[in-house]
Every structure is written in C-alpha cells, then in structure tokens.
Amino acid sequence: MTRAPGPRGREIAVVAFAQTDHRRTTDELSEVEMLMPVLHEVLDRTGLKTADIGFTCSGSCDYLAGRAFSFTLALDGVGAWPPISESHVETDGAWALYEAWTKLLSGDADTALVYAYGKSSPGSLRDVLTRQLDPYYVAPLWPDSVALAALQAQALIDAGDTDESALAAVAARNRTAADTNPHAQLRGPVPHGEHAVRPLRAGDCPPVGDGAAAVILAAGERARQLCARPAWIRGIDHRIEAHGLGVRDLTDSPSARLAAEHAGAFDAPVDTAELHAPFTSQEVVLRKALRLDDRVRVNPSGGALAANPMMAAGLVRIGEAAAAVHRGESDRALAHATSGPCLQQNLVAVLEGDPR
C-alpha cells in the first residue's frame, strides 16, 4: 500500500544491501578487488546496471589506504563510463548515504549507489587513528583509540552506569547474535580476555579487519519496482560534538540524541536497532541516549563488536537494519553510525516497511 509522502515530499528507501565477509586480513586483494563483488551483488539484487544509477557516492579514507586519492581506484572499479554523477566523503559510508539521500530528495536522481570500504590490516589501526586527533595538542601524544575508549568506559563505571561484568555481557550478546551472520568476523562467544586498556578487556574491543559494503537507494515508485518491501527512510540526521574530550561528558551522547530527535526516532517505538558501537561501553552510552529499552532488538547482526571494517561499519548498520525490514523481520528500525574518537559524530536513520 502507498503511504503519504514524507514531510519533504519525496519517499526514499533502501532497496538493496550487500557486504563482504569481513576478515582480519585481505592481503591478496586490493581495495578494488575487495569492493567489486559487493558492487556486483547489490546491483544484481535490483537488476540495475551502473548506467542506470542516477547518483553514486562513496565513503573511504586515504589514511587507511596509505595513499592520496585512494578512492579514485575504486571509481575505476565502479565502471564510471560513460561519466557518472558522483561524489565521495572522507568518512564512514553512512555519510555518503546521507549525501545521496539529499540528491534523491531534491529530485536530482531517482536511484543512488552508495558504497564504502576500508582495509585496516595494512597498518596499525590504533596508531593510525591517533592522526584523527587535534594535531597540536593531542595527536603528538599518540593516545590510541582503545585508550580513549577506555577513558570513556571508566567514566561510565565511575558514574554508576555500568560495570565490567555488564560490559562483558554486551560483548557476549553481540557475538552470540553474530552466530547467524555469515559476514561477521567474530562469530559466537569469544574469551573476554585480559585488560587491553583498563577497564576494557580484549573482548570489549572490536575486531580489526577489512571489509566493504554497498547500498542502493531509490525514490517513490522506483523503490517499489526494485524491492518487494522497501526500507523507507522516515528520517535521517547527523550531529557532531566538540573534539576536545575534556569538554565532553563522555557518559552521554547529546549528538546521537539530537540526531535521533531530528530523524524522528522518538516519534514511535522502534523494534530493532543497529548501533555502530565499536566498544561495549559505547553501546551503554548509545542505549541511554537513544532510549532503547529491552523490548528493542539491538544489533541482531552482532554489530561492530562482530565486524568493524573502518569507513564501512556505519553503512553496514543501515544496510543490516534495512535488510531486516526487507525480510519482514522489522517494521521500524533505527540505524546508527559514528565517526571520531569516543562517539564524537553520530548519524541516526529511521527505516520503516510498508504495513503488512
């Protein structure tokens, strides 16, 4: 059945999703070779060809690839001939999806291909991510991503919001859920291990790995032609917080809450949530900020604790939430993506299926 158009006049849906099997290393594959099967798969699901796509947008990061303009090689793989209308964001592909959503909203395109990829295996990810920090006052100290997440976890414990056993339970639940996710890097319970950086143990941390994902968006009737049950984007918004950790309350995520408000997440209950929470402690923060109680299925895919391909993991959350709608397992799902240290920047999308 047809629903009334959204407040901005155009209904836009995720109509297909594909992802790689996320793996610790993919030495034998270039980024393009890793990405190509995913692009083929997502196009095959809709029967579309590259030339049928109205707008293409991708997310990736030169610092992972270790070379400037790394995304140009991926474009070669997309097959941008004849020339295509295309753009790129230097962050998680969830933001590429956001940019594509605005292109469909304005009527510039009826379909969009969004893809994202990242190979963390060639370098030391913990060290690489320190280059994201304030280059004058923080980056010279090389505080790594696990250490910063540990600061956040300790703040949560000090505030009485969680404890180490509760964090271990978050890890176990996500990785148990990943048992049924053939793409996950860590499937099934793993030993919680020693402290990596106190209070976080190895099991509280995401796996480091390589992967790619792709999504197709379509507007209005086009979406219904391409997908039996489109995952309509009822709202999508993203917000950023201050960069300095010292000026933030690390036990809260006001930017995630604000994004959720603007995306309409609180207008009606969601049945499913896919959270981009690489560390167990961050799921605690996000559950609180996004008001997710025990009635909501959180991370049926296993989330970022089961597979965290940099620059793709946020797009994977939107894809997983959409796929749950496609399969009829969800009627209203929340998808979340994050960027930056300790959840500095957050994106929230609300996806709905047509009533059955």
Next chain:
Amino acid sequence: MSKEPVAVVGIGQTKHVAARRDVSIAGLVREAALRALADAELTWADIDAVVIGKAPDFFEGVMMPELYLADALGAVGKPMLRVHTAGSVGGSTALVAANLVAARVHGTVLTLAFEKQSESNAMWGLSLPIPFQQPLLAGAGGFFAPHVRAYMRRSGAPDTVGSLVAYKDRRNALKNPYAHLHEHDITLAKVQASPMLWDPVRYSETCPSSDGACAMVLTDRAGAARAPRPPAWMLGGAMRSEPTLFAGKDFVSPRAGRDCAADVYRQAGIADPRRDIDAVEMYVPFSWYEPMWLENLGFAEEGGGWKLTEAGVTELDGDLPVNMSGGVLSANPIGASGMIRFAEAALQVRGQAGEHQVDRARRVLGHAYGGGSQFFSMWLVGAQPPDA
C-alpha cells in the same frame, strides 16, 4: 515539488600565501568562515549545517580534520559533512552544501574548503609510491604536461599561448587582494624566460602552493530576502566523474567535463555558452588548460580555444574574461581552489569583485576539476533568481 532556489549571501577568503605560520589550521578556516558570516551579516547561530572540503589529508597530516575543526567552525550540535573529490573538491563541497538547501533539508548552510599546504610538501604528497604509478612523474605537472603536448599537436596551437595565459592571470591577480602571487614587475618576457619545469610547462605557467581557505554562506529564498547585499543565485550545478585511465580516454577534452557543462547549461537554459555567459572562473593550474577548457566547456570549437586566448578575448576587458581573480595560477590552496572559483563567480554577479569586477557580469561560470582530469564540478550563478 520543485527545488528550493539557492542563493550565495556571504563570501569570505583568507589572503592566500605560501605559509600561514601565524595561524593554526583551525585559525585559518575560522578566518574565512568569519569573513563569510560578516559579509552575510549573520552569526554562527544562524548556520544550520557545515559542509567542509579539502584535498588529501596527507597535505596537513591530519586524518579527517573535520573532527578536530568542529569547534572552530561552530559546528558543535550541528550536522557537519566532509567531502573529498580530489582537486574538484572545493566545487563539489559547495554543490553538496547547495543541495542541502535545494532539498529543503536546511535553510542556511556554511560551506568551506581549505588547504594549508605549508604543513607538508604537496608535490610529493601527490606523487604516489611505486607500484601505484611509474617513477619520475614528480607531481601534478608531470602528469599533465603530456596532455598539454597532445593538445598542442592536435590543435596546432603556437608555443606562445601558454605564456599569454600566465601573463594575463598574474596581471589579474594584482587586482585581487586575496591572490597569493602579486608579481608587480611581471612581463611577458619574464614568463617566457622562466625555467622549463615539465616541457612545455614553464615555472611561471605553474600554480603556486598556497595556504588558504574560502567560505560561503548559502541560503534559501527567505534567507536571500533578508540578505544585506545582493545575492548570487545558483542557476545550475553538476558533478561528473570518469575513470583515471582507460582505453580511449580523451585527456585533452574529457567527456566528463563536457557532460558536466552540458548538464549545467541545460539546468540554466543556456543555449550558447559563448553568448549567454559573461565570464568564467575556471580551474587552470597550468597555463595551457585555459584554451583546453575553453573547448571542453563549449566556449570555442574543437581546436579553437587558443585562438580566443591569443586574440585577447579572455583578458579582463575582453569579450569573455577568464580568471579575473588571477585564477589557480595565482593562488592554489588545492582543496580550496575549486571553491574559490565558485566564490569568485558569485562575487562577479553580486558586483562585489572590486578591482577585478567585470562590467555587467550577469551570468558567470565557476569550474573545478581534479584527479587525472576525471572529476568535474561546476556551477553557473546569476544576478537574478532562476525563476526570474
């Protein structure tokens, strides 16, 4: 539902120089942003979202610097989006921001692009390690020089045309207080006598390496009605991309550039660009790209671009002025260079270009390209709104 018209109501640039050692990266971008806000007579609180662009993060050695710049750009609690599409990024960033207004997602958006190239060495930052490319390409000039030679052979252009472009742009820059290079003693003979870097591209026919930022405030019809100064209206905008290398690629006149221009002209109702467009700010990092892009953008027939340059048509007082600001040849903070083209086009139709203002500039094209002549972004701005 039709698109919301997009207006440029605030423009700010830094004085582009070789090294801004007096400011941090945050200080640099904030300077441009504050000037754009001042031009629009708005404050940070009036801005709904920030869209920021820059070329490779290796140029400053900061990964995804938008995270660190959120505070400096007043973005805390707001959406902040980072765009990276190689050398065209400044233009693409403006188009992404414009689309937020056109789609009615936001009413007023700050868009900004920057590069602080003194933090590293851009030439080597652009020279990919083997095996990604063959040795001794040494920067962008090494990549583009063979395509210039191909143009010369194909068009029969005399060797002198490149120097004419550089001589014009460097003289135009003397009228632009924000340009990096102010060569008061420039002569054509000096350009022609400058050292050959990548044959046929001479030192004086090459862009400098600059620190700089450019910002614009984009707003909807209601915002434009409140603007203190005349707005520039976006009449058309487009991006096109094609692969870096493939059999049959035309490096001299890439199809992505032609398609992109055609899309912009279609949106703006431009039948004959040579007649209907008054001036162009185009991305010319090496002098010969002026005649090449004149053809690619439809201002001259194939093989005829150099004739316009040689006849003085593209001079500041010519019939089709090109790069009134002095262009990329006179200031090149790479990530910002595309946005500077877009902003300079807007300044012209607003009548705010000062000494390098073109009389009766009603419709001006801003153009940017990047990568291996493969990423294009353009917009056409006008003094009147699109429905007028």
